[in-house]
Amino acid sequence: MNEDSLPSNKTRIIDPEAKRESILRFAHRLFVEKGYHRVSIPTIVEASGISTGAIYNLFGSKENIARTLYQKLMDSFMQSFQNRLQECTTTYEKLRAFAELIYELTEKDPDGVEFMLFMRHVEFIAGISPVCMTEPFKLVREIIKEGIACGDVKPGDYFVCAVTYTGAILRPVQLQLDCILPRPLAETAEEFIDNAWAAIKA
Amino acid sequence: MNEDSLPSNKTRIIDPEAKRESILRFAHRLFVEKGYHRVSIPTIVEASGISTGAIYNLFGSKENIARTLYQKLMDSFMQSFQNRLQECTTTYEKLRAFAELIYELTEKDPDGVEFMLFMRHVEFIAGISPVCMTEPFKLVREIIKEGIACGDVKPGDYFVCAVTYTGAILRPVQLQLDCILPRPLAETAEEFIDNAWAAIKA
DNA sequence: GTCTATAGCCCGATAGAC
DNA sequence: GTCTATCGGGCTATAGAC
Numbered sequence: 001m002n003e004d005s006l007p008s009n010k011t012r013i014i015d016p017e018a019k020r021e022s023i024l025r026f027a028h029r030l031f032v033e034k035g036y037h038r039v040s041i042p043t044i045v046e047a048s049g050i051s052t053g054a055i056y057n058l059f060g061s062k063e064n065i066a067r068t069l070y071q072k073l074m075d076s077f078m079q080s081f082q083n084r085l086q087e088c089t090t091t092y093e094k095l096r097a098f099a100e101l102i103y104e105l106t107e108k109d110p111d112g113v114e115f116m117l118f119m120r121h122v123e124f125i126a127g128i129s130p131v132c133m134t135e136p137f138k139l140v141r142e143i144i145k146e147g148i149a150c151g152d153v154k155p156g157d158y159f160v161c162a163v164t165y166t167g168a169i170l171r172p173v174q175l176q177l178d179c180i181l182p183r184p185l186a187e188t189a190e191e192f193i194d195n196a197w198a199a200i201k202a
Numbered sequence: 203m204n205e206d207s208l209p210s211n212k213t214r215i216i217d218p219e220a221k222r223e224s225i226l227r228f229a230h231r232l233f234v235e236k237g238y239h240r241v242s243i244p245t246i247v248e249a250s251g252i253s254t255g256a257i258y259n260l261f262g263s264k265e266n267i268a269r270t271l272y273q274k275l276m277d278s279f280m281q282s283f284q285n286r287l288q289e290c291t292t293t294y295e296k297l298r299a300f301a302e303l304i305y306e307l308t309e310k311d312p313d314g315v316e317f318m319l320f321m322r323h324v325e326f327i328a329g330i331s332p333v334c335m336t337e338p339f340k341l342v343r344e345i346i347k348e349g350i351a352c353g354d355v356k357p358g359d360y361f362v363c364a365v366t367y368t369g370a371i372l373r374p375v376q377l378q379l380d381c382i383l384p385r386p387l388a389e390t391a392e393e394f395i396d397n398a399w400a401a402i403k404a
Numbered sequence: 405g406t407c408t409a410t411a412g413c414c415c416g417a418t419a420g421a422c
Numbered sequence: 423g424t425c426t427a428t429c430g431g432g433c434t435a436t437a438g439a440c
């Protein structure tokens with residue numbers, strides 16, 4: 001049983017918000033570790049110590065746990081990205097802020113990055129659109145569009161440049177999460193950011 | 203019922219190899235469309251017209267269908283890559299051959315590329331290693347290593363350069379398969395190859 | 405070798421007491 | 423709101439006739 005449900009000894013004081021968080025936390029870990037479809041509700045019950053009934057009461061379905069998780073992660077990411085952008089002026093700085101944020105998150109919260117960016121959400125969250133159509137990625141495309149207009153980025157299709165840049169930045173994250181980068185991402189981040197910029201700069 | 207099983211009218215002439223191929227073909231399509239875990243054996247039976255018994259006789263398990271498929275695709279890709287490499291001399295040409303092969307395959311056989319490169323195999327094929335540790339990707343790293351040695355590629359970590367290059371090349375494929383590239387890949391391939399090379403050239 | 409039928413299991417989701 | 427117990431269903435894999 002989850003100790004969150006028994007803060008004193010007899011009376012159960014239950015904070016539903018804490019319970020929601022707890023379910024999300026355990027489900028998140030399991031989803032990343034085993035993949036959504038290999039995590040059953042009983043597995044989450046066992047891991048979190050929270051009962052089936054409570055889970056269905058708070059989320060309604062297993063799919064909805066995943067959906068909530070995804071939205072939280074994406075919202076939080078977008079928020080951080082916008083905060084960092086406020087201190088940037090050039091195209092290079094703005095794109096760099098994107099890359100640095102992702103690389104820092106990959107170190108601090110690898111599960112969060114993996115779930116948000118690399119799971120195949122369309123296979124388990126109905127009606128979801130691909131990751132690259134979300135707000136942060138639209139914003140990167142806008143930044144590059146403006147970069148082309150002001151001569152920072154090479155002339156051409158802005159979409160192509162954006163896809164190149166995000167590809168060059170995100171691939172190292174993927175390999176890092178697969179634990180196969182021979183050196184830690186923190187050490188090589190500068191090189192990756194340089195390379196990605198070299199690919200599209202004017 | 204599958205017409206392969208009934209080439210004449212009464213007697214069933216059954217070519218086990220043709221049957222294997224047929225199962226692989228239908229399973230492949232379904233895996234890509236719905237994701238491995240949402241495809242059941244009964245679904246494959248219904249789609250292919252081949253019975254449960256035959257499927258288990260020929261493959262032993264659902265996982266083994268996926269494994270066979272993956273190995274076939276990867277072997278065929280490696281073969282094509284090596285063939286094309288024989289006509290290349292410079293680093294640029296060799297890396298270009300990799301990119302062109304993938305872009306051509308993406309047009310000719312999108313399901314093949316999606317299954318081979320973008321499904322999360324670790325979630326359903328036991329003991330499999332990440333895609334980027336397979337022969338073709340090792341070969342790309344070797345090409346880049348030699349490219350650095352001969353001064354074609356910028357000095358630095360060869361692994362970093364390889365990850366940058368494959369990231370910049372593969373990301374457009376992924377977006378194309380998600381049907382969200384605004385223009386067909388054939389039209390923009392040159393730009394992507396240019397960008398990826400610009401990222402790592404000396 | 406191939407078929408049909410089904411065993412045996414575990415799943416997601418719900419019911420109903422508290 | 424939260425619990426335990428359980429339902430109905432669909433799954434992988436096998437058994438046994440042909």
